[in-house]
Amino acid sequence: MSIVTAIGHGPGNARAATSPARAARGPAYLLLAPGIAYLGVFFVIPVVALLVTSLYVPVPGGDVGQFQPAFEWQNYVTVLSTYWPHLVRSFGYALVATLAALLIGYPVAYAIAVRARGRPFVQAMLLVLVIAPFFTSFILRTIAWKQILADESFVVAALRAVQLLPPDGRLTATAFAVVAGLTYNFLPFMTLPIYASLERLDPRLVEAGGDLYASGPTTFWRVTLPLSMPGVVSGTLLTFIPASGDFVNSVLLGNNGTTMIGQVIDSRFFKVSDYPGAAALSVVLMVAILLLVTSYIRRAGTEDLL
Amino acid sequence: MDGASSGTGLSLERVTKEFGAFVAVDDLSLHVPAGSFFALLGPSGCGKTTTLRMVAGLERPTRGRVRLGDEDVTDRRPHRRPVNTVFQSYALFPHLSVLENVAFGLRRRRVAEPLTRAHEALALVEMDHLADRRPALLSGGQQQRVALARALVNNPAVLLLDEPLGALDLKLRRQMQVELKRIQTEVGLTFVHVTHDQEEAMTMADTVAVMNAGRIEQMGSPADLYELPRTAFVANFLGQSNLLRGTVVEGPSVGPGSVLAVDVGTGRRVLVPTERAVRTEGEVLVGVRPEKLHLVTRDEEVPWDVNVVGPGRVTDVAFSGVSTQYQVAVPGLGTLGVFVQNISGGGEVRVGDEVHLACAVRHAFGLDGAEDVASGVAEDGAA
Incomplete structure (x- = not known):
């Protein structure tokens, strides 16, 4: 199963993909042509360019930022041996942020889809609140978090008061702030797919659970949760993938010890003009995410619900 | 009923259910003897399904009591009632195999050897050969049988059937009517069947209660109701x-x-x-x-x-x-x-x-x- 079907998890999607009417294939390809052309120019060619660039070597005696074609596999060894801690840290932060977003997003989605069922106005209002952050820029919102977590903020004051934070403790420029920022920024990507899954859940199945001697919590565990797994899988992927490549939260909310791989790529490219190094790191990140995600989907075993 | 009988009688005592200003069930009393096949017959919106849901515990009566045998179950949650339902939509769990669907209730009650019993129940409805399938791959008639097995396997005091044959075509419906009656006689459970199909009610039930606008118009054996209707509604609705x-x-x-x-x-x-x-x-x-x-x-x-x-x-x-x-x-x-x-x-x-x-x-x-x-x-x- 591909990531694409995992994300586009509507029940109709899988079926539509497996049973195209043979006679209609010609026109179908014609209709797909603009999309394929677009992806060819703006996705396939750049990826190939990225792969090629990752093997370049500096022009001997040339200026900074001058490179020539080569097959320098050593580039990968160099970036991996130098930056593997950043890679591990990125996946660690992304994992914690994804779990936090799941723990926050699932109850929110459940409240909107199940508790507010039959009250379309309430549902619409709550959904708007979930989506509302998208109305302002990602960067601005992250800067706002800087204020929220600042030393003189009420959050820090409150945490100090209840002694969850030592009197001289702070939240800005910490790993906690980075993970909190990641969690916050990607929360809607977690909440919406889970909402979509739960919204489709047939309430009669929940009634059937109760009818068959399952208490409320057991019904949730045995019926509701398994049936919402497609949403959970989509949501976790949509959160984890961009979070592991993120290069904004750590810059604005972290310190030198929280540098994530996205930041490294950014600085290798723009600050040091090490294009092959940046390209090699990008390829490493891409492959690592692909491997992680593939094994995750295999393990989640939600294929037949997708 | 003969020795196989393990059903329990069901009594509704002056049960009323209101949804806001709408009275779905209006001061309804009835008694269903243990081991009998009882049909609640009426047009859509007459309150028959609401009545059934109150027995299952899926709705709470506004007034009145629901008794199973000697026990007052009015305030009990659905999962604490020895009652199982065959839902109109079947409501089979799509993420579980046919076998696990049938074993669901047994597992919740921690009954020994749930899979063996589930296989037996599937055999009773002639569906054991499809035990490993997912419900989505079954036809309507097959899903209906699985839903029946899933309810029957728990040996409930009362089995509730909510228009279980409504989604089947005419021929299959007739066949399932005969089969349901056979199974009821075989297991000796108390069946309460809700339907709007007068022929279905008369074919299967020992006792039919004709409902209209939240009330029982008339109750009796199918022959009595047909030969001697006491209201114009019964005279016209039944035949x-x-x-x-x-x-x-x-x-x-x-x-x-x-x-x-x-x-x-x-x-x-x-x-x-x-x-x-x-x-x-x-x-x-x-x-x-x-x-x-x-x-x-x-x-x-x-x-x-x-x-x-x-x-x-x-x-x-x-x-x-x-x-x-x-x-x-x-x-x-x-x-x-x-x-x-x-x-x-x-x-x-x-x-x-x-x-x-x-x-x-x-x-x-x-x-x-x-x-x-x-x-x-x-x-x-x-x-």
């Missing part, structure tokens, strides 16, 4: 009836075989047995089933115990194989339906012929004249 508006002009006569004489307009008198009449004076409705009417063409000698009306003109003849349906317009009385069995070939009476209609006095029934003649006619019961 068809010819209802004539009239006034009691004489009687009841004294002694055994007591009858009422009713003037049904323009001086025509018909007789109704007193014991078959809801009212014995004033305005009444005289009813007779279409198959109890005979067409009389020649001037025949009419015995005293036969009611005759007419003459009327045949407006429609519909031949349907076993029988022929005639519509006869009688001036002053309206159009009456007549079913004639095609024993001797039929086809003697044609559209436009002038006929009289005769029926034995003992087949006539009398209803309250305040009732609407058309009550229950246009409902979906004749499906």
Whole structure:
């Protein structure tokens, strides 16, 4: 199963993909042509360019930022041996942020889809609140978090008061702030797919659970949760993938010890003009995410619900 | 019921369910004896499904008590009631195999060897060969059987069936009716079956309660309900009836075989047995089933115990194989339906012929004249 079907998890999607009417294939390809052309120019060619660039070597005696074609596999060894801690840290932060977003997003989605069922106005209002952050820029919102977590903020004051934070403790420029920022920024990507899954859940199945001697919590565990797994899988992927490549939260909310791989790529490219190094790191990140995600989907075993 | 009986009786005591201002079930009381097959019959929106859901615990009665055997279960949550439901939509869990669907209730109650028992239940409904399938891959009839097995396997005190055959085509429905009845006899459980299909209710149930607007109109064996309806709704919803508006002009006569004489307009008198009449004076409705009417063409000698009306003109003849349906317009009385069995070939009476209609006095029934003649006619019961 591909990531694409995992994300586009509507029940109709899988079926539509497996049973195209043979006679209609010609026109179908014609209709797909603009999309394929677009992806060819703006996705396939750049990826190939990225792969090629990752093997370049500096022009001997040339200026900074001058490179020539080569097959320098050593580039990968160099970036991996130098930056593997950043890679591990990125996946660690992304994992914690994804779990936090799941723990926050699932109850929110459940409240909107199940508790507010039959009250379309309430549902619409709550959904708007979930989506509302998208109305302002990602960067601005992250800067706002800087204020929220600042030393003189009420959050820090409150945490100090209840002694969850030592009197001289702070939240800005910490790993906690980075993970909190990641969690916050990607929360809607977690909440919406889970909402979509739960919204489709047939309430009669929940009634059937109760009818068959399952208490409320057991019904949730045995019926509701398994049936919402497609949403959970989509949501976790949509959160984890961009979070592991993120290069904004750590810059604005972290310190030198929280540098994530996205930041490294950014600085290798723009600050040091090490294009092959940046390209090699990008390829490493891409492959690592692909491997992680593939094994995750295999393990989640939600294929037949997708 | 014989030794296999493990069902429990069910009692509803003055149960009312209100949804806001709407009264779905109105002060309803009924008793279902242990081991019986009980049908709640009525048109959509009559409150029959709400009644069933209150027994299952999926709705709380606004007033009244629900008892299973000697136990008051009104305040118990669904999962604490020894009751299982076969849902109208089947509500099979799509993420579980057929076998795990059936084992679901057993696992929740931590019954020993749930899979062995699930296999047995699937065998009872002849579905064991598909135990490993997902429900989505089954046909409607197969899903229905799995839903039945999933409920039966728990050996519930009362099994509730909510229009379980509604989604099946006619042929499969007839087949499943016979099978449901067989299974009920075999396992001896108490079945409460909700349906809007009068034929389904009459074929399967020992006792039928006809519901209308949140109340039970009449309750009894299918034959009793059919032969002696007590309300216009029952007369029209269960089969068809010819209802004539009239006034009691004489009687009841004294002694055994007591009858009422009713003037049904323009001086025509018909007789109704007193014991078959809801009212014995004033305005009444005289009813007779279409198959109890005979067409009389020649001037025949009419015995005293036969009611005759007419003459009327045949407006429609519909031949349907076993029988022929005639519509006869009688001036002053309206159009009456007549079913004639095609024993001797039929086809003697044609559209436009002038006929009289005769029926034995003992087949006539009398209803309250305040009732609407058309009550229950246009409902979906004749499906």
